[in-house]
Amino acid sequence: MPKVFAIVDCNNFYVSCERVFNPTLNGKPVIILSNNDGCAVSRSNEAKTIGIQMAAPVFKIRHIIKKYDVQVLSSNYALYGDMSQRVMETLSGLVPNMEIYSIDEAFLDLSAFRKQDLIEYGRKIQKTVRQWTGIPVSVGIAPTKTLAKLANHIAKKSHTAKGVVNLLALSSLDSILEKTNIEDLWGIGHRYGKFFNAHDIRNARQLRDLNETFIKSKMGVMGTRLQQELKGIPCYHLEYQPAPKQGITVSRTFQKEISNFDDLDSAIANYASRAGEKLRLENAVAQIIVVFLLTNRFRENGHVSFETVRMPVATSDTAELIHFAGEGLRMAFKKGRLYKKAGIILKAITPDKPIQATLFDTKDRSRSGKLMQALDTINHRMGCNTLKYAATGLSPKQKWQTIFNYRSPAYTTNWQQLPGVV
DNA sequence: TCTGGGGTCCTAGGACCC
DNA sequence: TCTGGGGTCCTAGGACCC
Numbered sequence: 091m092p093k094v095f096a097i098v099d100c101n102n103f104y105v106s107c108e109r110v111f112n113p114t115l116n117g118k119p120v121i122i123l124s125n126n127d128g129c130a131v132s133r134s135n136e137a138k139t140i141g142i143q144m145a146a147p148v149f150k151i152r153h154i155i156k157k158y159d160v161q162v163l164s165s166n167y168a169l170y171g172d173m174s175q176r177v178m179e180t181l182s183g184l185v186p187n188m189e190i191y192s193i194d195e196a197f198l199d200l201s202a203f204r205k206q207d208l209i210e211y212g213r214k215i216q217k218t219v220r221q222w223t224g225i226p227v228s229v230g231i232a233p234t235k236t237l238a239k240l241a242n243h244i245a246k247k248s249h250t251a252k253g254v255v256n257l258l259a260l261s262s263l264d265s266i267l268e269k270t271n272i273e274d275l276w277g278i279g280h281r282y283g284k285f286f287n288a289h290d291i292r293n294a295r296q297l298r299d300l301n302e303t304f305i306k307s308k309m310g311v312m313g314t315r316l317q318q319e320l321k322g323i324p325c326y327h328l329e330y331q332p333a334p335k336q337g338i339t340v341s342r343t344f345q346k347e348i349s350n351f352d353d354l355d356s357a358i359a360n361y362a363s364r365a366g367e368k369l370r371l372e373n374a375v376a377q378i379i380v381v382f383l384l385t386n387r388f389r390e391n392g393h394v395s396f397e398t399v400r401m402p403v404a405t406s407d408t409a410e411l412i413h414f415a416g417e418g419l420r421m422a423f424k425k426g427r428l429y430k431k432a433g434i435i436l437k438a439i440t441p442d443k444p445i446q447a448t449l450f451d452t453k454d455r456s457r458s459g460k461l462m463q464a465l466d467t468i469n470h471r472m473g474c475n476t477l478k479y480a481a482t483g484l485s486p487k488q489k490w491q492t493i494f495n496y497r498s499p500a501y502t503t504n505w506q507q508l509p510g511v512v
Numbered sequence: 513t514c515t516g517g518g519g520t521c522c523t524a525g526g527a528c529c530c
Numbered sequence: 531t532c533t534g535g536g537g538t539c540c541t542a543g544g545a546c547c548c
Binding site for chain 2: 433
């Protein structure tokens with residue numbers, strides 16, 4: 091029995107989250123900025139229309155912001171994370187099986203609804219999510235994930251579709267694929283787009299009908315799968331259980347370059363501490379910690395240094411992670427360099443039981459586990475950083491701290507910041 | 513002056529083992 | 531002691547995603 095895939099994608103997700111709690115943003119050009127208010131990472135349709143590109147640095151678009159009175163907001167991840175959860179919960183009540191694909195997208199299995207009017211079902215999804223969460227979504231329906239993504243892309247652009255497109259209703263996809271630029275396909279990025287264009291392969295139909303050996307030689311099996319999926323033969327299926335993480339990264343760009351070791355040391359301690367929280371959320375431990383330092387890549391002579399530390403025993407204990415991260419930092423640090431970004435990566439991640447202990451392990455593992463549990467509980471209940479390690483820095487103002495100058499309140503996750511009715 | 517953060521998968525090549 | 535071939539594992543780098 092052929093499958094029916096749908097993808098539900100929240101429109102301009104971060105902007106839409108802000109609009110739910112601040113309706114004065116409706117109808118206006120709005121952008122949401124990345125950390126340190128650096129780039130525009132989410133744009134309302136109005137902002138797209140006046141030419142603001144994805145990831146455009148703010149300093150390069152100041153004139154547009156001023157000219158069109160663009161509403162500018164810092165990222166508010168607590169809000170977006172919470173809104174995402176609400177959207178996903180709503181969707182899970184509407185279909186038997188779904189895969190959460192990203193913060194603002196989910197693949198659904200609509201195979202059971204094939205006899206119904208799928209467009210109508212798509213509208214029901216749209217309407218329910220809008221009603222329950224306030225978030226507008228688009229729905230793409232097709233026989234494969236890749237085609238569903240394409241359907242969604244069309245749903246967002248077309249004026250007649252009103253946000254729902256079903257490619258199963260078409261007898262032939264030829265003309266749709268012909269109108270689709272190759273770069274708009276899921277799996278074709280900047281590099282491949284350029285490559286195929288240089289070979290005069292510009293639309294999705296051309297790619298679908300391309301010689302299989304050629305595409306395999308250029309793109310490997312990913313190319314073969316993409317081609318199959320465009321032909322309507324599914325290669326990717328729904329993944330219900332999120333796969334265990336292979337790596338956990340915590341990194342930040344600094345607003346101003348940092349050359350002082352102690353500042354970097356407390357920044358790295360913070361990242362280690364945050365990474366430990368993520369690790370414990372996965373009920374996992376890590377054995378390898380990589381520390382990296384980057385100088386400004388937009389200047390000449392950009393440097394990157396990575397240092398790997400293999401810890402004697404795999405752990406999720408914050409104190410240990412801070413200790414070994416510090417060791418990595420001492421190896422990576424070079425006096426006199428101006429660092430723009432720093433981070434850590436945890437690797438060799440395994441479930442936290444059983445831990446492979448060494449003969450020389452002197453640490454009381456069960457005690458440290460209880461301590462971490464208490465730490466996480468308190469920080470979850472009282473707000474993050476209620477309890478923290480001194481190594482992460484005691485002064486409230488740190489050089490490495492990320493700036494959010496235009497942040498909206500934590501409407502949904504903080505009692506002090508609930509929206510009031512006036 | 514000012515340019516985000518966190519992931520995945522695949523492949524080629526080297527190390528190592530039998 | 532020398533030699534060949536094949537399998538497996540690991541890693542770095544490149545591509546992609548949101």
